[in-house]
Each structure stands twice: as C-alpha cells, then as structure tokens.
Amino acid sequence: MTDMFPLTLEQVIVRRQRKLVLGPVDLTLDQSGLTIILGPNGSGKTTLLRVMHGIERINAGTISWAVDDPAKHAFVFQSPIVLRRTVSENLAYPLRLLKTPPQNVRAAVHHWVERIGLGGVRNSPATRLSGGERQKLAIARALIRKPEVLFLDEPCANLDGHATREIEALLQETAANGTRLVMATHDLGQARRLARDIVFVLHGKVHESGPAETAFSNPKTSEFAGFLRGDIVT
Amino acid sequence: MFEIMEGLKSAFWLVVTFDAELWEISLRSLRVTLTALLVASAIAIPLGTFLAVQRFRYRRTIISFINALMGLPPVVVGLLVYILLSRSGPFGVLNLLFTPTAMIIAQVIIITPVIASIAHQSMRELWAEYHDLLISLNTTKGQRILTLIKDGRRNLLTAMLAGFGRAIGEVGAIMIVGGNIDHVTRVLTTAIALETGKGDFALALGLGFVLIGIAFVVNIAIHTLSQTEREGRW
Ligand SMILES: Nc1ncnc2c1ncn2[C@@H]1O[C@H](COP(=O)(O)OP(=O)(O)OP(=O)(O)O)[C@@H](O)[C@H]1O
Ligand SMILES: [Mg+2]
Numbered sequence: 461m462t463d464m465f466p467l468t469l470e471q472v473i474v475r476r477q478r479k480l481v482l483g484p485v486d487l488t489l490d491q492s493g494l495t496i497i498l499g500p501n502g503s504g505k506t507t508l509l510r511v512m513h514g515i516e517r518i519n520a521g522t523i524s525w526a527v528d529d530p531a532k533h534a535f536v537f538q539s540p541i542v543l544r545r546t547v548s549e550n551l552a553y554p555l556r557l558l559k560t561p562p563q564n565v566r567a568a569v570h571h572w573v574e575r576i577g578l579g580g581v582r583n584s585p586a587t588r589l590s591g592g593e594r595q596k597l598a599i600a601r602a603l604i605r606k607p608e609v610l611f612l613d614e615p616c617a618n619l620d621g622h623a624t625r626e627i628e629a630l631l632q633e634t635a636a637n638g639t640r641l642v643m644a645t646h647d648l649g650q651a652r653r654l655a656r657d658i659v660f661v662l663h664g665k666v667h668e669s670g671p672a673e674t675a676f677s678n679p680k681t682s683e684f685a686g687f688l689r690g691d692i693v694t
Numbered sequence: 695m696f697e698i699m700e701g702l703k704s705a706f707w708l709v710v711t712f713d714a715e716l717w718e719i720s721l722r723s724l725r726v727t728l729t730a731l732l733v734a735s736a737i738a739i740p741l742g743t744f745l746a747v748q749r750f751r752y753r754r755t756i757i758s759f760i761n762a763l764m765g766l767p768p769v770v771v772g773l774l775v776y777i778l779l780s781r782s783g784p785f786g787v788l789n790l791l792f793t794p795t796a797m798i799i800a801q802v803i804i805i806t807p808v809i810a811s812i813a814h815q816s817m818r819e820l821w822a823e824y825h826d827l828l829i830s831l832n833t834t835k836g837q838r839i840l841t842l843i844k845d846g847r848r849n850l851l852t853a854m855l856a857g858f859g860r861a862i863g864e865v866g867a868i869m870i871v872g873g874n875i876d877h878v879t880r881v882l883t884t885a886i887a888l889e890t891g892k893g894d895f896a897l898a899l900g901l902g903f904v905l906i907g908i909a910f911v912v913n914i915a916i917h918t919l920s921q922t923e924r925e926g927r928w
Contacts, residue, residue, distance in 0.1 A: 515829050530832045541827040544820075544845040553841075554831055 465491040472521035482507045482664040496655035497644040504664040505644035534602035538613040540594040542586045550586045572600040592623035612643040660684045701895030708900035723881040727861045730801035742813030746821045763807035772867030775800045792873040800867040805857035816849035
C-alpha cells in the first residue's frame, strides 16, 4: 500500500530568529518500520517531525517523498488539539473535510469512538475530556483518514502508566495494520518497547540513526551512549 | 418633579396598554436595527475571520484602519451618508434620503467596524488554538474560515450583541439621514429626542422604557445562549 517511502531529508536546516534550531540533517526513512525520535528537551524532535510532515518552513535543504500525498499523512501534536465540538464531531471533522458520504462518516466515527473507549461520552464536548482521553481522541482523529504515515509528538507525555499502555497498544495495532509510525519521545522505556528504528537528536543534529536493536546494544556515538546510561546530556 | 412623576405614570400605562404609536415606533426601531445588524454581520464576521487566518502585505494596516473606524463619530457618518444620498450627491437618483434604508446604511457603516474588530480579536485566539491542526489536515482557506466561524460562534454572538447595542441606541446619524418623519423614519431614539424637546415626558419616558427593555432582553438572551454553550450543551 505504501509507495510514499522512502522519505529523504538532505542537508535540511531550520533557523528561527537567527538561531539554528535544526540541522543540517540528512536522514532516510524506509517503507516499513516504527521510528522513534529520541532526544532531550529542546533538542529539535518536534521541529524534525514538523519538517517531515511539511508544516515547518525549512531554510535550506530538501525533503522528498517517493510520492507525496498530504492527505495520507497525519500528525498528533505534543499537546493535543481538541476542536470545540463533541467527541463524535471531532472524529468526523477530517472526513467531512474530504466530503466523505455521511453514512461512511457515521460508521467510521462509531468504530473509532468505541475503539478508544469514549462511546459513553460521544456527544459530550471534547473540551471536557481528561488529558489521556484527549490524547486518544487526537490519535483516533488522525487515524480516521487511514493515513499511510502517522507522526506522533510525545503522545504519552504527562500520561500515567495505564493510559500509556492503552495508547501503546493502539499504536502497535496501527503499525501492524501497515501504517508507518514516526514518533518522538524522551521516554527511553517507551522507545525500547516500540522502536524498530531510532533517530537520536541533540542540539538539532542527528547523532545516531538506525535499527533500534543495534543502536541500543551498541551505540555508535558517545552522546547516545550517555543518553542511554541516563546521563544528563548537554 | 411633579411633571416627571406624572410622566412616569403615563409612560407605564402606554407600555402596558400597548399604545399604538409606541408599538409602531418600537417595531420600526427593531426592524431597522436588526436589518443593519444582519448586513453588518454578513460583512464583518467573514472579514474579521479572514484577517485572523490570512497573512498578507497590508493586513496590519487594514486592522488598524478598522479599529480607527470604530471611533468614527456617528454624526459624521450621518453627514457623509446624507451628502452621498442627497439629490445632488452621487447616489441621489436612488431617492433613499429620509427612508429607513438610509438609516440602515448609516447604521451598517457605524457597526461594521465594531463587529469586525471584536470578531477579529476572538477569531485570532481561536486560530492560534486550531492553527496547527487545520494546517496539518491540509484545509483550504474557505474550510479554515468556516471552521472558525462555526466553533467560535459564541464569541461572534457577543460581537453581534455589541453591534446591536451600538445601533439600537444610536441617534445622531439616523436623525440626519432619516429625518425623524412620523410614520416613516421615526424610531425610538429620534422620537425620544423629539418628545423630550416638546416636553412630552410621558411618551419620551415610555419610549425610553421600551429601549431599555429591548437592550435588556437581548442581553439576557445572548447571556443564556452563551451559558448553555459554555456548559457544552451544543
Ligand atoms: N519559532 C521559534 N523561534 C525560536 N526558537 C524556536 C522556534 N521553534 C523552535 N525553537 C527552538 O528550537 C529548539 C528545538 O525545539 P523543539 O520544539 O523542536 O524541541 P523538542 O526536542 O521537541 O523539545 P521538547 O522535548 O521540550 O518538546 C528549542 O530550543 C526551541 O526553543
Ligand atoms: Mg517537542
């Protein structure tokens, strides 16, 4: 199904207010896999994800997909954005934009609202949901268009163990169904549980990238080795 | 003092007995103001929302200009509309001077900047909240504007309320362009001015009661509406 990959970033640079925020980054993401972007606060994880999704202006370099179709990517933001509508209407929104026939919208909304366990509050304002529920809603709303690639920016930050497990299960199911996941986190445990590939960023630069197994057991750079040991990398 | 007490008493009777003249004037006031409100809102709401979502060269200038127009003295608006509509003016052939339409035109000019400015303010906040999601979903300009208007309707209602309050209580401009003609262009405010001048405090006070009543009812209605919105019973 996925003919969008590989995604290639070449010499990508992002500057904001004369500060180098990201880059130069060279990176290739292949068709299959679940990539975890690791790095401490302020290292550039969010910026890198946004660049890949195409919603962050770059100052130099190129980003190229084998075949790009913006309707086939979705993004879940670091702090979930919830529309001032009901839970159901939040889920329906991306489909309505595509002028999906009402009966298909209804069926998809029904499926997802049950899948994330919010069936009981489907007609309540989404703005009243808890942090974990909002996050699940944001993920379901991103998945409702059946994207080929889903970018997630720390979807489990601020969530407790139970909510994190639920979301990880949903993500693993999504990946198993063939959606390519690219996810930022600074939770090493989560990275070890989910990652097939690792991208480690520090100060806007990629210091390590490759299969998770080798990266974890045999880090190539001292920065990533330090990060794995739990050192405070600066 | 005695005169005022007498005035209050007969004003009360005029109101409770649905005095024909009072009724006619009140209805005309409502019709003129509501029409002006609809026209002004149809211009101001899309304009304010557009200015919130679209960046372009003269955006700041236009916003400053609209804010400046808010301070335009109504009497001057009346004068300008009078000149434009008078027999020798550019729109003289339309024969609109001293008609309710002329009053509506003047009111539209007075309240459009008010509604646009308040609408822009709140739409900007909502846009900041929704921006990333709407960009990520690859929405068109039109879809962005419609989404903001739909989800920000409570704030837009407040903007309209401000416009209504300004228009229903306006006297200077509509006196000039309407002429306060009995059975044609006499509305609550112009009638109050006239009756006060003639010393007929009873009718003037009765009209005043109605004017206050209308403002009060509209405020309560909007407040109730926004209350149910806030509690999320949409
Ligand atoms: N528009 C901007 N203007 C100035 N600085 C910016 C801008 N956007 C990002 N930055 C800076 O770029 C750096 C990287 O930010 P980014 O949000 O990508 O980090 P992050 O790895 O996602 O951090 P966190 O783990 O805290 O979410 C930060 O130092 C941030 O302050
Ligand atoms: Mg981040």
